[in-house]
Amino acid sequence: MTPRVTLAIAVRVLTQLRRDHRTLAMLLVLPCLLQALLWWIFQDTPLVFDRIGPALLAIFPFFVMFLVTSITTLRERSGGTLERLFTMPMGRLDFLVGYALAFGAVAAVQAALAAGVAVGLLDLDLRGPDALLVVVGVVDAVLGTALGLFVSAFARTEFQAVQFLPAVVVPQILLCGLIVPRERLPRVLESVADVLPLTWAVDAMEHLATTTRTGEVWRDVGIVVGFALAALALGAATLRRRTD
Amino acid sequence: MMNSVVEVAALRVVRGGRPVIDGLDLVIGAGVTGLLGPSGCGKSTLLRSIVGVQRVAGGTVTVLGEPAGSGPLRDRVGYQTQSSSVYDDLSVLENLRFFARVLGLPPSAAHDALLAVDLARHGDDVAGRLSGGQRSRVGLAVALLGTPALLVLDEPTVGLDPVLRRDLWALFHRIAEQGTAVLVSSHVMDEAERCDTLLLMREGRIIAHGPPADIKAAQGVADIESAFLALVEEGRR
């Protein structure tokens, strides 16, 4: 890995995003709007919003980063730019970490905005420190990025890449505790939920909402970081300089 | 001058379960070398093997005395894939500056490459909105960054109008005169006359190798297309 190259890739990805207003809006504005929509839906049942609001703060960054990353890296593969980069002094980790850095930076802005809207405007009741909300949002988004990088290796078209959303992301959303609290899931499903990364991101947000203690939050953050690193390692394994 | 830039020995490549190249030996030297053959004959596969991004099943490819794709070659070989392989959503200069940074070159290198392909007036244009010929030249400019010793271009002139094609071939010769070996593929036979050395490829094999005039003389024909047909007939008998 060469810091110069890693940074060049991160800066380039951010430049591409800056030019793509629609994607930028999806990354930054849409999570806030969806949050506001939910608040409105549960206007007359604020307790429900307080229960699912934190989970959504974990789900949105994961969801959009997964989507954007899997499509962007797929374009690098199909457009020939990845092949060209591999003839240059670029290592696989430069590529993966460069992407993770760029989307991690976007995630920090996204998390700050979403948390600001949820806590500041929509009166989401939060006990833990606001800053930790941003930390969870960032590791969560990096997780989405890492998984997106990994699955893009298994898609040949953008259409196929989008198909990973229902296959990889939706089950995690269903099982993460958003619909039914995890401990009330059937035994088998609870064990499945325990090994899905999004569960732990949602768990972190829920701890932030319900207690001032931060121990569990940091444990969850650790678990999510572990999943993200594992996904990056898998991504590195599928990213080959020489291909068929 | 080194007379062999690329040496291929007993190269074997399998793609999609089928041998595409099976035991190829080849030496490529300085000047402009054209790799010509019909679509699907294995041109891209051979070029990808030379720049070190193709998984090979056997044999060796040596470039400038080093194994193809090895570390020391990464800033000495310029490559343009069959697509122009630039970022369509970035401006021309942003593309060049990015690749220059990856190569560890100063930003001025981006400007030099832009001048070399005659796109100085389009530096701030978004690559995706340029015409086909202009985009192809952006891809070429990226490959030219840092003045590589070998330039590998996969069908850079396909689909361009005749004037642009002529200009690009003139540019390849200027680059070659400055000491860079240029290897260009094409499936258009009438580009053959523009090469110093010609490699005619068919079904994964090189069926003729030499200056265009020699290949035509050997077959006693007036153009390369006829020479190609004659060689194929000869192979059948």
Ligand SMILES: Nc1ncnc2c1ncn2[C@@H]1O[C@H](COP(=O)(O)OP(=O)(O)O)[C@@H](O)[C@H]1O
């Ligand atoms: N990604 C791939 N997977 C499997 N087979 C491939 C792939 N790319 C090309 N091939 C096959 O390899 C052969 C040579 O292809 P290629 O080198 O691209 O030819 P050319 O560049 O001369 O058109 C073709 O028969 C093609 O079908």
Ligand SMILES: [Mg+2]
């Ligand atoms: Mg080809």
